Amino acid sequence: MPAIRNIKNRPTPADLAWFRSLDARSKSEVFPFPMSERHHPCVRAGIEQCYTCNKFGHSRMNGKPCTSRVKAGGALFKDWRRTVNGLSYSKDKLNMKPEDLARASLADANPGSSFTISTISGLPHYNPRPSDADLSSARPAFGLFGLGTTNDPQVVGRSV
Numbered sequence: 001m002p003a004i005r006n007i008k009n010r011p012t013p014a015d016l017a018w019f020r021s022l023d024a025r026s027k028s029e030v031f032p033f034p035m036s037e038r039h040h041p042c043v044r045a046g047i048e049q050c051y052t053c054n055k056f057g058h059s060r061m062n063g064k065p066c067t068s069r070v071k072a073g074g075a076l077f078k079d080w081r082r083t084v085n086g087l088s089y090s091k092d093k094l095n096m097k098p099e100d101l102a103r104a105s106l107a108d109a110n111p112g113s114s115f116t117i118s119t120i121s122g123l124p125h126y127n128p129r130p131s132d133a134d135l136s137s138a139r140p141a142f143g144l145f146g147l148g149t150t151n152d153p154q155v156v157g158r159s160v
Contacts, residue, residue, distance in 0.1 A: 028081040033094055035084060040093040040104050046085045050074065054090060 007015050007030055019030065035044060040056075042049070048059040053068035054075060075090035082088050096104070 023078060025078050025080060028083075032082045032084045032086075036095065038095045038101065039083075040089070040096060040101070042104075043083065043089050043093050046087065048087055049089050049093065051077075051080070 007019055011019070019027065022030075037044075042056040047056045049056050050059050050066050050068065052066040052072075052074045054073045055068055058064055058067050075092065079091045080088045081091060081094060083094070
C-alpha cells in the first residue's frame, strides 16, 4: 500500500493503479467528501451517525453502544463515506434530493418526533399542512372525548 501523501502530491503510475483498485468507500478515506448544501443537516452540523441503526446523535465508534430500540436499519459497510469533518456517513445522507432535504429539515425542526425520512415518505396520506377544509370536515374518532379526528367511515361511529 503506497503512502497516501504520494497519491495526493505526486502519484506514480503504481500509486494510481493502486488507487483505482480501491472501492468507493476506501477512496473516500483518501479523498474525503467535501461539505455540500445537499448533505443532511446533521452531517453539515458534524453530528455522528450510528452504523447500527442509521440514526444521528450516537455512534458505536466512540465507545458508546447504540441507544436506539431498533437495532437494525444501518447501511451496509460499503455504503459509508468519510467526509472532511472526519466522520463517516451513509451514502443516503450525502447529496440528497431537495425533497428529502426538506423532510430532513422538518424532522430536525421537531426534535421530539422520532420520524425518519423513510417513515415520513412512507406514510400513505402524508400532508405536512392540511387545509382548513380537511379539518372542518373531520369528525371525532373516539367517542365523546374527541381524542382524534378522522374521515374514515369504518372508524366513525364505533364505540370505545
